[in-house]
Amino acid sequence: MEEMMTAERPAVDTSEPALAIRNLHKRFDDVPAVTDVNISVPPGAFLVLVGPSGCGKSTLLRMLAGLEPPSDGEIAFGGKVVSNGRSGVIHNAASRDAGMVFQSYALWPHKTVEGNIDWPLKVAGWKREDRARRIDEVLAFLDISALRQRYPAEISGGQQQRVAIARTIAPQPRILLLDEPLSNLDAKLRVDMRSELIRIHRATNATSVYVTHDQVEAMTMATHVAVMRAGRVEQFGAPDELLLQPQTTFVATFLGTPAGNVIPVERAGDQLCHAGVPLAPAALAGGRSSAQLLYRAQDITIGRREGCPVMPASYTESSPIAGQSMVTCMVGDLRLTAMADGFFRAASGAPVEISFLRTPDIVFDDDGNRIAR
Amino acid sequence: MTALALRAPWLARAVQSRDFVPLVVLTFTALLVIAPLLMILLATLTPEGRAAWEAVTNSPLSRNLWWRPLGNTVVLGIGVTLGSVLLGGFLAWLVVLTDVPMRRFLAVMSILPFMTPSFASALAWSTLFRNERIGGQAGYFASNGMSIPDWLAWGIVPVMIVLIAQFYSLAYTLIAASLSSVSGDLVESAEMAGAKRGRILFGIVLPIVTPALISGGMLAFAGAVSNFAAPALLGAPVRMQTLSTRIYGMVQTGNIERGYVLALLLMMAAAALLYFSDRFVSGRRAFVTVTGKGTRTKRFALGVWRWPLFVLATAIGFATTIIPVIVLFASSMAPRPGVLFSNWTLHYWIGPAGSAIAEGQAGIFRNPQLIDGILTTIRLGLTVALCAMVVGLLIAYTIVRYKASPYTRILSQLSFVPLFIPSIAMAAAYIAMYGTSLGPIPALYGTFTLIVLAATANLMPYAVQSGRGVLSQISSDIEESARMTGASALRRMWEIIVPLAIRGIMAGGILVFIKIVRDLSLVVLLFSASTPLLSMIAFQYASLGFMQFANAITLLILVICLLASFLAYLLQNKVQKWKK
Numbered sequence: 001m002e003e004m005m006t007a008e009r010p011a012v013d014t015s016e017p018a019l020a021i022r023n024l025h026k027r028f029d030d031v032p033a034v035t036d037v038n039i040s041v042p043p044g045a046f047l048v049l050v051g052p053s054g055c056g057k058s059t060l061l062r063m064l065a066g067l068e069p070p071s072d073g074e075i076a077f078g079g080k081v082v083s084n085g086r087s088g089v090i091h092n093a094a095s096r097d098a099g100m101v102f103q104s105y106a107l108w109p110h111k112t113v114e115g116n117i118d119w120p121l122k123v124a125g126w127k128r129e130d131r132a133r134r135i136d137e138v139l140a141f142l143d144i145s146a147l148r149q150r151y152p153a154e155i156s157g158g159q160q161q162r163v164a165i166a167r168t169i170a171p172q173p174r175i176l177l178l179d180e181p182l183s184n185l186d187a188k189l190r191v192d193m194r195s196e197l198i199r200i201h202r203a204t205n206a207t208s209v210y211v212t213h214d215q216v217e218a219m220t221m222a223t224h225v226a227v228m229r230a231g232r233v234e235q236f237g238a239p240d241e242l243l244l245q246p247q248t249t250f251v252a253t254f255l256g257t258p259a260g261n262v263i264p265v266e267r268a269g270d271q272l273c274h275a276g277v278p279l280a281p282a283a284l285a286g287g288r289s290s291a292q293l294l295y296r297a298q299d300i301t302i303g304r305r306e307g308c309p310v311m312p313a314s315y316t317e318s319s320p321i322a323g324q325s326m327v328t329c330m331v332g333d334l335r336l337t338a339m340a341d342g343f344f345r346a347a348s349g350a351p352v353e354i355s356f357l358r359t360p361d362i363v364f365d366d367d368g369n370r371i372a373r
Numbered sequence: 374m375t376a377l378a379l380r381a382p383w384l385a386r387a388v389q390s391r392d393f394v395p396l397v398v399l400t401f402t403a404l405l406v407i408a409p410l411l412m413i414l415l416a417t418l419t420p421e422g423r424a425a426w427e428a429v430t431n432s433p434l435s436r437n438l439w440w441r442p443l444g445n446t447v448v449l450g451i452g453v454t455l456g457s458v459l460l461g462g463f464l465a466w467l468v469v470l471t472d473v474p475m476r477r478f479l480a481v482m483s484i485l486p487f488m489t490p491s492f493a494s495a496l497a498w499s500t501l502f503r504n505e506r507i508g509g510q511a512g513y514f515a516s517n518g519m520s521i522p523d524w525l526a527w528g529i530v531p532v533m534i535v536l537i538a539q540f541y542s543l544a545y546t547l548i549a550a551s552l553s554s555v556s557g558d559l560v561e562s563a564e565m566a567g568a569k570r571g572r573i574l575f576g577i578v579l580p581i582v583t584p585a586l587i588s589g590g591m592l593a594f595a596g597a598v599s600n601f602a603a604p605a606l607l608g609a610p611v612r613m614q615t616l617s618t619r620i621y622g623m624v625q626t627g628n629i630e631r632g633y634v635l636a637l638l639l640m641m642a643a644a645a646l647l648y649f650s651d652r653f654v655s656g657r658r659a660f661v662t663v664t665g666k667g668t669r670t671k672r673f674a675l676g677v678w679r680w681p682l683f684v685l686a687t688a689i690g691f692a693t694t695i696i697p698v699i700v701l702f703a704s705s706m707a708p709r710p711g712v713l714f715s716n717w718t719l720h721y722w723i724g725p726a727g728s729a730i731a732e733g734q735a736g737i738f739r740n741p742q743l744i745d746g747i748l749t750t751i752r753l754g755l756t757v758a759l760c761a762m763v764v765g766l767l768i769a770y771t772i773v774r775y776k777a778s779p780y781t782r783i784l785s786q787l788s789f790v791p792l793f794i795p796s797i798a799m800a801a802a803y804i805a806m807y808g809t810s811l812g813p814i815p816a817l818y819g820t821f822t823l824i825v826l827a828a829t830a831n832l833m834p835y836a837v838q839s840g841r842g843v844l845s846q847i848s849s850d851i852e853e854s855a856r857m858t859g860a861s862a863l864r865r866m867w868e869i870i871v872p873l874a875i876r877g878i879m880a881g882g883i884l885v886f887i888k889i890v891r892d893l894s895l896v897v898l899l900f901s902a903s904t905p906l907l908s909m910i911a912f913q914y915a916s917l918g919f920m921q922f923a924n925a926i927t928l929l930i931l932v933i934c935l936l937a938s939f940l941a942y943l944l945q946n947k948v949q950k951w952k953k
Binding site: 028029065066067069086087088089090092093094095098099100102103104105106107108109110119120123124167171 | 382385386389777848850851853854855856857858859860864868869872873
């Protein structure tokens with residue numbers, strides 16, 4: 001089956017990036033929505049755009065789809081410029097060889113499952129026999145052959161999702177755009193569908209761009225991640241790179257399960273202190289009088305440990321995770337996530353002691369940018 | 374697109390701009406709506422036009438030409454507005470908020486009068502109440518020895534009654550829709566707060582439906598001041614002139630410029646009154662019921678009043694729908710107006726010329742104009758319905774999909790302007806614009822095309838409204854996913870939007886069809902011998918005093934309207950079988 005999905009595809013030119021976004025800007029009435037985005041990924045990449053709502057990720061995706069003209073900069077697919085600030089949309093979605101799965105699925109309610117898959121092929125001018133064969137193929141591939149004659153209103157949300165994907169991949173686009181495709185599914189189905197989407201991505205050999213606000217999806221599916229915030233790309237790289245080497249406090253606190261703790265510190269003598277407790281040598285801050293330190297949850301534990309900095313805190317809540325407990329506690333107004341062995345629980349607001357197990361290797365300045373060492 | 378983008382980037386960008394489509398559609402709409410108004414204004418600035426202004430506003434004639442008709446029009450407008458809102462509001466309250474028996478039956482009865490054209494009710498009134506004052510045959514009551522006073526037979530009172538009988542159902546529709554959006558939770562939370570029933574009605578329910586009361590009242594007002602048939606049939610014979618009948622009279626007697634001046638003044642008067650009533654209440658219009666679901670309504674118990682109120686509501690419905698139709702029917706079969714229900718004859722329908730009854734006039738089906746009239750009327754209805762729905766869908770699509778553009782706001786307001794231009798004034802404006810040849814456009818006066826153009830502009834608001842209702846239900850994702858396939862705009866429209874919207878489009882189309890088929894006030898100025906229309910033929914018979922013939926043709930119009938509704942109903946169940 002995987003063979004069949006790619007059999008008709010012409011060879012991909014690997015010398016050019018499959019997708020290159022250069023100095024891209026989008027303004028609505030002079031209100032910037034996307035600002036100076038630069039991203040480039042090789043063919044076959046699974047690029048995830050992740051960020052909180054309103055960060056511009058969907059606008060960026062719509063520009064990739066050719067639904068919005070950019071205000072400035074350019075987008076190139078496989079070396080061919082498809083949109084730029086001068087001409088707007090140069091190639092529409094079909095001629096830029098892109099397909100999109102909408103968050104709402106956007107199935108045409110007056111067409112059957114088969115009709116939904118057939119129509120884009122018909123528009124693209126496929127011959128009848130080719131269309132019939134291709135429909136059989138994608139229906140089987142997504143395991144929805146039995147739904148062929150049904151109307152969208154007659155099938156479940158998860159099935160609609162599969163039809164939407166089948167409809168999008170049927171014309172064999174080189175670029176697959178997915179706009180929060182899992183957000184309307186229930187939690188269990190969402191996890192199943194994640195691996196299904198990866199299977200589809202591999203089988204179609206397309207380059208995928210996937211928009212989500214769920215960092216878990218980003219971390220599990222992506223080959224490349226762009227973390228977006230307020231219209232800008234905060235950091236772009238491989239998922240492990242973003243997790244291990246966050247360049248800003250925003251990335252550090254947005255990614256990871258649980259997300260990292262960022263603790264502001266002041267220099268006192270040759271130490272960096274928070275709430276009077278010395279945590280790390282002042283040299284880490286590179287001469288600054290204040291900085292922010294990144295501690296991952298596993299770097300902080302509940303209880304006093306010999307030779308480690310210890311700080312008083314008050315207990316808020318805890319949830320069991322993989323045989324340990326993920327404990328949230330407060331130090332003043334600062335919320336910290338720590339790990340404790342076994343099943344730990346205390347009364348709300350009860351005083352606890354937390355120990356910092358390692359000297360942090362990642363330090364940010366007051367503006368939240370990483371201090372190079 | 375690709376070639377254009379590479380050769381002329383600035384043009385490609387302009388086309389892709391979110392203002393491009395709204396601007397094009399706005400220009401087109403302005404040509405339909407604003408251009409005729411400008412032309413009629415220009416036409417009154419010529420020397421003849423200035424003389425007409427002088428005659429109408431500042432001469433010994435102005436009392437008869439302008440002030441008295443204006444007074445009558447305003448009194449009529451206010452009376453019909455109050456009557457319609459009170460009657461419609463009462464019925465809406467009864468149907469939606471109380472436990473009156475057989476609510477669905479009452480709901481249908483309350484909507485029906487909107488289907489009867491005002492000249493049908495006016496003719497029915499005349500058939501019953503006409504007295505000997507202006508000669509000709511007396512009506513049913515007078516012929517049977519009852520003395521009908523002049524004020525009840527002719528003039529402003531019967532005109533007002535006839536118009537209220539039509540427009541209350543419009544007010545009912547709007548108010549009932551608004552009342553049913555008042556969720557039971559709102560009422561119950563007021564009850565929990567200890568409010569009594571009257572307090573809830575006036576403190577909670579009424580403020581929420583105020584916008585509906587006002588828009589119902591405004592539509593009734595606009596309809597009443599622009600109505601032509603009722604004052605022409607029941608007022609004009611005793612020189613009770615409204616602005617509509619005055620305009621008609623002026624154009625009819627060749628004083629075209631005076632007609633234009635009156636049309637302009639009528640538009641201004643209507644606009645001013647509507648503007649002030651809108652300003653008067655504008656602070657209160659913004660109520661939106663904040664609710665997740667809440668369509669469940671709380672019904673008040675009427676107690677001992679249940680049946681008496683039901684009888685009253687049924688009587689109102691009967692008097693305004695069933696009785697006029699029965700009267701028209703009986704009258705078209707009865708040899709004399711005094712004997713409506715015996716000795717029926719088909720003479721008025723198919724009788725030969727030269728017989729003893731009806732001064733030797735032949736039955737309507739012997740009138741060679743009639744068959745032509747039926748066909749022309751249906752052709753006009755279909756053409757206008759098609760044109761109005763295409764234009765309406767185009768405008769609605771622009772309004773719904775290009776929300777962000779500032780031109781869209783203007784477009785959306787402009788598309789509702791015709792609602793407040795009295796039809797007869799709109800007709801006069803179209804004569805001013807196309808009466809003589811205009812550049813490459815030949816003179817269209819008296820042609821079918823001119824009626825279609827004017828009617829399309831006149832009925833645009835209804836078409837736009839129904840188009841908007843339909844399109845706002847189709848998410849932009851649905852259309853964008855079609856755009857993603859590379860399908861052209863036309864193909865997307867035809868294969869995605871239209872199939873999804875067809876039911877609403879057909880409902881809108883049938884409304885437009887019915888409105889134009891039974892229209893008199895627009896076609897009365899645009900009509901000519903080459904375009905015989907049923908409503909005009911009926912009006913001519915009535916003007917000559919042949920009530921039975923007029924009644925028979927009016928029944929024909931009603932039958933055409935009913936058949937059209939029924940056909941649309943059948944078709945609607947054929948299409949969209951995917952909708953469960």
